[in-house]
Amino acid sequence: MIDAEDHSRLVIDRALESDADFVEFRYHKRIQENIVLRNGIVEGVNSNISEGVGIRILLDGALVFTSTNILTEKGLTEAVDRAIKMAKASKKLFINSINFSEYESFEVEYIVAEQNKWYNRDLSDKISFLKGIDKNLVNGEYKVKFPARVFSLNWLLEEKIIYNSEGTFIKSQIPRTWLFYLLSGINKGELAQKFNTVGGAGGLENIENLHFEDEVLDTAKSIDYLLNKGISSPTGKMDIVVGNEVAGIIAHESVGHPFEADMILGREAAQAGESYMEPEKIGEQIGSSEVYVSDDPTIPGSGGYYLYDDEGVKARKRELIVEGVINEFLHNKETASHLGVESNGAARALSYDREPIVRMANTFFEPGDYTLDELIEDIEHGIYIKTFMEWNIDDTRLNQRYTGLEAYLIEKGSIKRPVKNPVIEISTYDFLAKLDARGRDLKFYWGTCGKGDPTQPMPVWLGGPHLRFRNINIRRR
Amino acid sequence: MSINLSTIFLEDLMNRAYKYLSDNGAEDIAIKGLRTYRVILRFYNNSLATVKSYDDSVMHIYVGANKRRTLTAINVIEEEKITEQLNKVLRSIGELPEYNDYTPLPDKAVDYKEPLGIFDSKSLDINKAVDKLEASINSALDNKVKRVAGTLVLSGVKTVLKTSGGRNGEFKKTIISFNMRGFKEKDISYQMSAISTKLDAIPFKKIGEELGLALSNLNNVKIITPGKYNVIISPIVSANLLGWHMRFASAYTVDTGISPFTGKLDEKVVSDKLTLIDDPTMKGNPAATPFDDEGTPTVKTVVVENGVLKTYLHNTTTAKKYNVESTGHAGIIAPSAHSLIVGKGDFSSLEELAKEVSNGILITNVWYTRFQNYRLGEFSTLQRDIGIYIENGEFKSGFKGARLSDNIINIFQRTRGLTKKRYWIKWWDTPFPSYTPYIAIENVNITTGF
Structure with a gap:
């Protein structure tokens, strides 16, 4: 974790000293992973991490946003200076001044817990879950065949720390877990396709709580019925x-x-x-x-x-x-x-x-x-x-x-x-x-x-x- | 301030990541480092809404070992965090099942030809950009456009590639894109779009004038009556719709079973008047790149030639599966187009094309293209901005509310003609830079919710 308080002070003070009327500092980190199963084959794992700081300033009616992933004194200072430069250079085209409404400032920290943490479960378990759904589609009692079947199990953890020049401090951590699926069914040359996503905030408990597998199998059943009995x-x-x-x-x-x-x-x-x-x-x-x-x-x-x-x-x-x-x-x-x-x-x-x-x-x-x-x-x-x-x-x-x-x-x-x-x-x-x-x-x-x-x-x-x-x-x- | 896009720091991180992976069992490694400097001037109601500026670096890393593969994107700069992320990737490799179609990255070093004249640091000058934008807005307002909205994006990107196949390369480019939508009334609007590698190459003042001209004779708009129409689509619409053809040409989409082009190689898929090309080596192409994500040199790829589907777009994995050579379109997992270039037509102008159509409609812009079924190509897309009736070869009054509801492959089998002149297009609802003409299509099904 970066020292957000020190960094925010650096950013806010420097911007205010450079004539900004309002400054907002948002540290935002995203850790993501997804596993794709395509037509029964595991395509691989995609695992990403991004973090950086977004800075917004209001200066004499001009609204400017800058960001940087160089979370050092130098990186943040350059980002602030760039913002100020952009605001001054573009001021003449802010014909309509930008203003912000009044609001109540809070100092709050909150976390959404993952009951079943993504990284506490082996990758092989997650793959087995996807393969289980796929197997039920291939071996299920359907008259329809499903030649195109794509599943993507996704997890995202977002951490944010927001400070502004008016005393706001909000720190949050929210995980999300969801399943994307695409099915294409065929019966006697006739096709039907459906993609959808189920999921929400939380961890792998969403698989059971939000009935990921039932959602896919219900869709498969409906495609089967549609292509056989549909008029x-x-x-x-x-x-x-x-x-x-x-x-x-x-x-x-x-x-x-x-x-x-x-x-x-x-x-x-x-x-x-x-x-x-x-x-x-x-x-x-x-x-x-x-x-x-x-x-x-x-x-x-x-x-x-x-x-x-x-x-x-x-x-x-x-x-x-x-x-x-x-x-x-x-x-x-x-x-x-x-x-x-x-x-x-x-x-x-x-x-x-x-x-x-x-x-x-x-x-x-x-x-x-x-x-x-x-x-x-x-x-x-x-x-x-x-x-x-x-x-x-x-x-x-x-x-x-x-x-x-x-x-x-x-x-x-x-x-x-x-x-x-x-x-x-x-x-x-x-x-x-x-x-x-x-x-x-x-x-x-x-x-x-x-x-x-x-x-x-x-x-x-x-x-x-x-x-x-x-x-x-x-x-x- | 001159922006030189130094990647000394980024390349150091890339080398360390490469070594760590290599020392810990990775067999195939491709690291693409991107340093992106971007300024976005976003405006509406004739005034700036915000100015956004980014200066970011990221590493996109592919790791293959024991016939398993993983991808990661890392933008953190602390060595400890990078190592932690790389360890995650290496652990994943150990837990994944074997990928049957695993293909090693291409080897043998290549001397890439860096595209010339595509980096212009002067094009990233905020002061110059503000002046150009001001001239464009004022030009539109002087030509009786009531209000304008849009985006001017100045991007400078340096790409550095390092692969275990010895494919190392780098290049810099600038991409300048400009979109301006002008409104005469709430229902009477028109959009102009332009993209180039140089700020000075975009005719800002002229774009404002042309917006005014396009809207000048339009006063009343009627709701369109549903039915079959002969339609001329603008270059923006061509880029949107034919962009889907390029997506469907990806071997990954074909292999998944969701492309209308499945099983259609060497068959006539659209009218012989249409040729669809991707050429990231073409001079002036804002999507120019000398190599793809695997280090395969890019080449001109004719996807559809005179209506016949000649090839899918491949990376080395899909190429091996289809027993062909990579076309230089990695995406290491899924190949994708860099750009779309539509072969030029015979008609000297839009007006000549309208005379050929005689009676029909001009659709100037669309958005929200969606499919009932990808494999079948059943789609609809919505008119956005003014539509214009064509009567006896002349442009007449405006209409609104049209939805093109048809089959995205079949409609281009009914291509009547294309203009010679093409335009570089890229905006919010087109997938990649496209060089497209006006295209006349016959008998398109139009519906409306009004």
């Missing part, structure tokens, strides 16, 4: 029920991203895009009264878990939409200042060499009261889309598409045969207006969210209960 999807207007995974992607893409205040203000205009949302729409109705969407970094064991964000702001649950009404956006200190509110702790940085920007953590539709049977029982003719594969949404987050993978016909209140490639292609306003009931079964999935330049692929959870939408136009591929 062409019906099209036209009908009632639909979507599963937890689909609810999660809708929450993330159609609500989470457009509620990120930097997207609303245009900061991502040339990268991850803008937003249909506008600052003055707080308090307006955006969907049916059944729409409740939240983002909560404080869910224990979650993929997007943290208690203090990367600006040192205390994290809390953010209720984005309550009873169909726009309630709040996701903020860091910069966007909060811009819109005259307090930051709600959404600043995250991927690594020491990335600036903290507004990110989601764990975004989800809040659960309701219905069982799946109750959601389906009054649907005369519709479909149940449990999982998806292809998805995309435009860069203002209105024009979206989710193509089902595991999906079933609903007739007279019962789930019938699987249907192939049903397509939901709809505008966000229309979609949210048609949500009429929520299940009670909240479930989350791991996602890797892309944003920023250079891009910062960030671990998040996305989830929800089963959701019922009325009168949705369904197409097929």
Whole structure:
């Protein structure tokens, strides 16, 4: 461990002496390992370590970020001097001055424990786990063959120490363990593909607690059933029920991203895009009264878990939409200042060499009261889309598409045969207006969210209960 | 301040790591050291959002022994921490099962030809970059663009390679990339993209003017009606979509069983009007490199020639499996393209191509390309920025909301023509530097969620 306190003092003092108005020091270390099994063969182990310091300064309205992996007095001094030089050189192009909102400073240390530590378990055990899943796929009683099978078991330990010129000190250590899988099934020349990720904060206990193997085998079973019994999807207007995974992607893409205040203000205009949302729409109705969407970094064991964000702001649950009404956006200190509110702790940085920007953590539709049977029982003719594969949404987050993978016909209140490639292609306003009931079964999935330049692929959870939408136009591929 | 990208310190760490691994049983070792100096000027609403600056060094290390292989990336500089990480790697080697397709790294030293004229320390000058960016923004605003957003990235990279096969090399380059998206209204936007090895080679002022010109006649945008359209895709869109063809050409993707090109060698996969090349030896290619991660010298690789798939992209491991020579595309685990160069077409201008299409649409930018099935190539991608209707060979009014929903291989079987002129492209949603033209494609399925 570096002597972060001394280093931070060096950085902060030197920047303040050079006219900086605000200085932030973030030591950020990432230790990562992943093991890949591809079509039954162990590809090898990839094991990485990176550490360094990211420095942000505000100087006369200019915001500058520098980073270095040379954690010596010389390396840090050069990084500060570079930051000051960049700020002074670019000041004339900061037409709109950057400011940060007021916030409460904390001095806190917290650690997420790994109950079952990654390095306490032999590599051969981890390989056996992956091979066990693969063997069950190859030897299982499936009519479908799975010629493409890729598994990657991943572990990441992040250590951060954040100091700033206003007295903040946050030290944290968070491990994450997750499984990525890709399956491609074939039956009589017909193909279906699915990739997904399960995992969260914590150690190898996630394998059992989050049912990694069941997740893969359930997917295999659904592909087998789909390719054997699947029929062409019906099209036209009908009632639909979507599963937890689909609810999660809708929450993330159609609500989470457009509620990120930097997207609303245009900061991502040339990268991850803008937003249909506008600052003055707080308090307006955006969907049916059944729409409740939240983002909560404080869910224990979650993929997007943290208690203090990367600006040192205390994290809390953010209720984005309550009873169909726009309630709040996701903020860091910069966007909060811009819109005259307090930051709600959404600043995250991927690594020491990335600036903290507004990110989601764990975004989800809040659960309701219905069982799946109750959601389906009054649907005369519709479909149940449990999982998806292809998805995309435009860069203002209105024009979206989710193509089902595991999906079933609903007739007279019962789930019938699987249907192939049903397509939901709809505008966000229309979609949210048609949500009429929520299940009670909240479930989350791991996602890797892309944003920023250079891009910062960030671990998040996305989830929800089963959701019922009325009168949705369904197409097929 | 002149940036010379010294790697004396990094090379010392590389030599020590190499010796430690070699002394402790490693048989195949490849260490790629990168020193990267980067300045990013990011702007929106006609004003800088932030300036970011990095100066980082990292070692990417491959270790093979007893037919087992591992990879590690290390950026720490303390010897104790480096040794600890290398011990982890060596322990992993001991616990891994044998890799049946294990292939030793190539041996015999090579005298690499360092690409000339691709390093220009003056291109990393922040003061000059700020002035250029200011000129570009002002030029757009002077041409009635309401607001602009984008990124100017100045990168200087020194790459040093040391392998147990005696393949040692180094080279320096600068990469300057610039993207600017201009808005006339919320729904009326257009994006320009450029990449070069020299700051002075990017026409900043002209980019601002062209943004203004592109948006000048567009006032109302309608939502597109779903259906089949003849489509002209811009160089940015060509880079996005044909970038997937290069990914699918990786022997690793083919071998995994998730490429539409599986089993298609020497077959006609797209229109004979299309030739797809990767050439990191090409003058002016921002992806220029004299060697890949294994030390194989890079060469011009014609992946698709007049519509016929000629080769997959190989490293030594995949090459041995397919009984061919490496194409110089390591990635030691998975080979990948350095760049995409689309062979030039016959049409003298975009306007001539529009006349050929007669009635159809121009898609100027896309993002969020996703697949229902990689192996089949079933994909969709979303229009981003303005689309323009083509009527009787003329560009008319704008539209929005289009989603290209089709098959990424099949649509290029229906290629009608390409422009002669090509543009170097690299932006947020394209995988690597690409030199691409406007391409006309027939009968593309368009849908919309509106």
